[in-house]
Amino acid sequence: MRQPVAPAVFDDVDRRIVNALQGGFPLVPRPYAAAAEALGLAEDELIARIGALTASGVLSRFGPMFDAEKAGGAVSLAAMVVPADRFDEVAAVLMEMPAIAHNYERCHTLNMWFVIATETRAGIGAAQREIEKKTGLKVLLFPKVREYFIGMRVEA
Amino acid sequence: MTDTALDTLDRALVAATQEGLPLTPTPYADVAARIGTTEADVIARLARLLDAGIVRRIGAVPNHYRLGLSHNGMTVWDVADAEVDRLGALIGALDFVTHCYRRPRALPDWPYNLFAMVHGRSRDEVEAKRAEIAALLGTAVRGSDILYSTRILKKTGLRIVG
Numbered sequence: 001m002r003q004p005v006a007p008a009v010f011d012d013v014d015r016r017i018v019n020a021l022q023g024g025f026p027l028v029p030r031p032y033a034a035a036a037e038a039l040g041l042a043e044d045e046l047i048a049r050i051g052a053l054t055a056s057g058v059l060s061r062f063g064p065m066f067d068a069e070k071a072g073g074a075v076s077l078a079a080m081v082v083p084a085d086r087f088d089e090v091a092a093v094l095m096e097m098p099a100i101a102h103n104y105e106r107c108h109t110l111n112m113w114f115v116i117a118t119e120t121r122a123g124i125g126a127a128q129r130e131i132e133k134k135t136g137l138k139v140l141l142f143p144k145v146r147e148y149f150i151g152m153r154v155e156a
Numbered sequence: 157m158t159d160t161a162l163d164t165l166d167r168a169l170v171a172a173t174q175e176g177l178p179l180t181p182t183p184y185a186d187v188a189a190r191i192g193t194t195e196a197d198v199i200a201r202l203a204r205l206l207d208a209g210i211v212r213r214i215g216a217v218p219n220h221y222r223l224g225l226s227h228n229g230m231t232v233w234d235v236a237d238a239e240v241d242r243l244g245a246l247i248g249a250l251d252f253v254t255h256c257y258r259r260p261r262a263l264p265d266w267p268y269n270l271f272a273m274v275h276g277r278s279r280d281e282v283e284a285k286r287a288e289i290a291a292l293l294g295t296a297v298r299g300s301d302i303l304y305s306t307r308i309l310k311k312t313g314l315r316i317v318g
Contacts, residue, residue: 018223022212027199030181042204049177050216057222061176064202064211071170071210072162077259077271091309104231105307109264113230113303113309140262142271146241148256149248 010058012042017049018058019155074121076143078128079110080135087112093134099127110140162210165193177214209240225275227304229282231289232268234299235260240270246292247272252285265300279304 010018016039026034036046038154053059068075082090089104094100101116116127128139161212177183184202185195205211220228225291235243240258247270248256255273272289286302294300 005189018216018218022218023213025177025214025272027184027203027214029184029195029199031183032179032181047179047181053216054179057219060217060219062216063173063175063177064180064205064214065217066170066174066204067210068213070208075230095267095310100310101312103310104309105309106303108275108301108303108307110303112309113305139267142259142262144257144259146244146256146258148241148244 010053010056011120014053014058018053021050021062024117032089056062066116073117074124075115075117076124076141078142080112080115080131080137080142081109082135082137083135086135090135090137092131093131097127099123116141165191165197165292166201168192169198170204177272192297202231213233220275221308224277224305227276227279227282228304229286230303231272231274231286231302232301233270233272233289233293235270235293235296236298237269239296243293243296244270247289250285250289250292252276253289 020039021035025031026033027128030043031045032050033043036043039046040050041080050059050062054062091103091105094112099116099118101115101117103112105111106113116124118124118127124141124143128141131137131139135153169187172187172190176184180186182195184198188195191198198295202211202214203265206214220226236261244256247253250272252274253272253273256272258269259271260261261267271292274282274285274289276285282304283303290297290300
């Protein structure tokens with residue numbers, strides 16, 4: 001459950017791959033070959049390195065990143081005030097629910113923050129009620145009203 | 157919604173790729189074989205989904221923690237509703253802000269309507285970035301806070317289908 005503390009070890013070629021390929025992967029029959037050429041690498045080396053970066057956890061995955069809401073689904077940030085002596089029990093309830101994508105402990109009175117993602121808008125309220133019923137705690141919803149930017153790109 | 161509606165094959169395509177593309181020389185042909193269509197159709201569908209914004213982009217999805225960006229702070233700000241869109245665009249344009257959203261307040265406990273996520277290699281780095289946001293927002297800020305994540309309790313990634 002604890003987050004990994006040590007950063008992964010990777011070399012300059014890995015760094016160039018991570019920095020160059022956070023988007024724009026070619027839509028051609030041999031995309032790794034095309035991307036490899038731009039990086040001065042061989043196709044099989046790029047494939048092997050992406051595999052290794054994924055295996056070591058530097059990359060969560062390699063592929064399309066979807067906008068769940070534009071795909072017809074619903075997403076909401078949510079938060080709860082969880083008493084310290086019930087924290088693990090409540091975290092376990094959320095762990096079991098497929099509708100909960102992420103859950104973080106944060107230093108605030110609202111100390112548990114999570115993302116509810118469902119296939120329909122009604123699913124968000126249903127998940128909220130399910131958590132409230134199972135825990136007896138109030139779930140505050142913070143759905144996005146407007147998105148200003150979602151870069152998610154990061155310099156390796 | 158009609159321009160963003162997914163048909164059955166689109167949904168199969170999402171299900172087949174949401175955890176990643178095959179690491180083979182011909183990933184689109186391999187996905188096509190799996191969902192029962194052609195390579196050209198997979199490529200055309202991904203291009204359309206990119207155009208519609210349903211696919212934000214295709215490529216490497218890094219894990220901040222494994223890159224050494226182990227400190228993440230959710231900075232939250234209370235600014236006037238009349239100003240939040242202008243200010244949100246300003247903050248969202250900062251290269252170190254990974255997500256920036258307007259969200260509803262939950263009064264009286266939660267007065268904040270602007271959320272900006274900041275990552276850094278140390279708490280000092282996150283604080284410096286928070287100060288940069290505060291300087292940009294200036295006198296528009298009526299209140300603010302930062303919520304550091306102290307533990308990841310669950311991180312399964314967001315599944316769109318299935």
